[in-house]
Amino acid sequence: MLHPSYSDLMAVVNSDVEPGEQPVVQSRYSIVYATAKRARQIIAGEQPLVKNVKNNKPLSVAIEELYKSKVKIVGDEEISE
Numbered sequence: 001m002l003h004p005s006y007s008d009l010m011a012v013v014n015s016d017v018e019p020g021e022q023p024v025v026q027s028r029y030s031i032v033y034a035t036a037k038r039a040r041q042i043i044a045g046e047q048p049l050v051k052n053v054k055n056n057k058p059l060s061v062a063i064e065e066l067y068k069s070k071v072k073i074v075g076d077e078e079i080s081e
Helices: 006-016 028-043 058-067 076-080
Strands: none
Touching (some): 006 028, 006 058, 028 058
16 A cells, blocks of 8 residues: 555645646646656656655655655646746
8 A cells, every 4th residue: 555645645746736726736647657757866866855764765755755745746837937
């Protein structure tokens, strides 16, 4: 079982969204994509942004970073700006 759950991660990522705005993450796929991308960055040599993770595997670290709001998922519109 994944801890935190997908719904917990989605709630954390979408916590900064104002009422009436479209959520940043609308599906589990977005969470999986974002954590996999961050895990690949960690494998490539980037330093983890959290410490004392139970499991030091890159994917576990990426999930913990997302859960603790150390990384942010941005939409396509924000990338192009």
